[in-house]
Structures are given as C-alpha cells and as structure tokens.
Amino acid sequence: MKGFPEHDVLLNRDDLQSISQRCVNLSRTGFWPESVSLRILSGYLGENETNWRQYDASLLLAQQKSDLPILVDQGDADQFLTEQLKPDVLQAASAASGSALELRIQPGYDHSYYFIASFIEDHLRFHARYLNQEA
Template sequence: MRPSNLGATNYQMYDYILNELPDLIEANFPTNGKRSIMGHSMGGHGALVLALKNRERYQSVSAFSPILSPSLVPWGEKAFTAYLGEDREKWQQYDARSLIQQGYKVQGIHIDQGLEDEFLPTQLRTEDFIETCRAINQPIDVRFHKGYDHSYYFIASFIGEHIAYHAAFLK
C-alpha cells in the first residue's frame, strides 16, 4: 500500500499515516476497530507524535531507537527545516518531547533502545525524554539493551515483544 498522493507537492506523511493508511487497512483486512502504532528511529518519533496528538485513535504506542527531541538535534533540525521551514515554534507541534512538555499524554509509552547505537549520544536524547515524561507523570517504559545498535537486527530481536505489547491493548 502506498500513499495516493506520493510525489505530489507538499506530500503529507502525517495525514497518510493518520487517515489514509488506516482506511486502506480496514477496507482490505479484518479489524476490530482498535489501533496501535510503532516505528523505528524517525518513524518511532512519528509514532509517538501521532499517538500523543491523537490519543483517542491509538490504544498503544511503542518505538525502537526513536529520535525524541528532534528540535534539538542535527537530524531533526535538518528534517524540520526541510518540511516545516525555519519557524522553530512550528516545530514544537511535531516534537514528541515538546508535546509532553505541553501536557499531551498517552496511556503509556514503550521504547527499546540499543546501548551500542551510534546515534544515542548525539541524535536520540532518550534520557532527556525519560526525564520529561517522569516530570509530568507520563507512564513510560524504556528498556536499554547491551550489544545492540540502530540496525535491523536490533528490531528483529525484539519485534515479537512489541507485537505482544500491542496485542494486549488491542483485544
């Protein structure tokens, strides 16, 4: 399944994930009407933002090695400038840590992070996000894993646990 407006000027990934993709899934597969969301890296950040801004749409959210404060790191600054322009205030509407600071909450957040992830110290800001969540009593479960990096193998090692996590909320 691919977005119907792929290649269009000002393509909207947020709207695709929030609206178009669920409609496609529900039209083509049996569902019970409940939804969860997860992602990896910038996709993990996107999953968190979608869940925080649309709490009523998602029963659960999880992420692998997400970028957690994109407004404050080079990857995020580059992406936000390209997609949203130079206005840093606008960026805050799509920054998971900023949304938590603004009072957005979800039932719980589950994150797995490899300790050998080369991007952990410079791009991901996991510890800052944990502190922000704890400051406003946002439930969060972060598991750090020795010997794992930012790769497919990390995800493949723990994807079953994420599926089980979401399955418990989707019954």
C-alpha cells in the first residue's frame, strides 16, 4: 500500500500490492506550463528535462506494465486538471502498457482537503483488498 511518490512506486514495487492516488499529478515532462511547477521541477531535478523522465509516472507506466492494481480519483472541478494534472495522459499510458488502472473522475470536486476526505475510505478499502495476498 502506498500513495504515489511516482518513480519509487513504479520502479521499486516488489514490496507493494496496490497503488492509489488522489488529485493525480503524474505527468512531469512536457505538460507543465512555464510557471511555478517548472521552477519546482528544475530546482529538484536540474534544468535538463531529459532527467525528469525517470520521475514521470505516465512515461514509466507507458514503458512497463504494472502488475499492481492502480486506483486514481480526480475531481472534475480541479483548477489544475487541464493544465497540470492531465489524468488522461496516465490513462493513455496505462492502456498502452496494459496496466490495470481504475481512473475515477469525481463530479464537482476540486483540489481541496474535502475531496481527499471524501474518498480516502475508498482508497483504504481498495488497499485492504490487496494486503496480505500472495504475490
């Protein structure tokens, strides 16, 4: 059970049995406006955008199938949805690799605490289904 620190989950998943995320922020390369997000990425990972690819969950998922079940909840009223979050990119990557992604777009929800609080129980139940299963 783990929420996404994306590259950690997708590259080091031997000890995991399920993955979930809310307010998905998984596409690191090529989709961010030149703004605060770009400054944050370059501050952590350097100016070379090629280096960012190893932290881009959408690219990692497109390149290698995940055998782990993945649940993602995203609010359709999230102000970051179309410019930064782009769950459709993750969905396309999952389809390309044949990974099991359940992407739920939640009507009327934004990027707030109330969104997370509304669906956290679903995520806990999702992980509970897979805990202690034989690999």
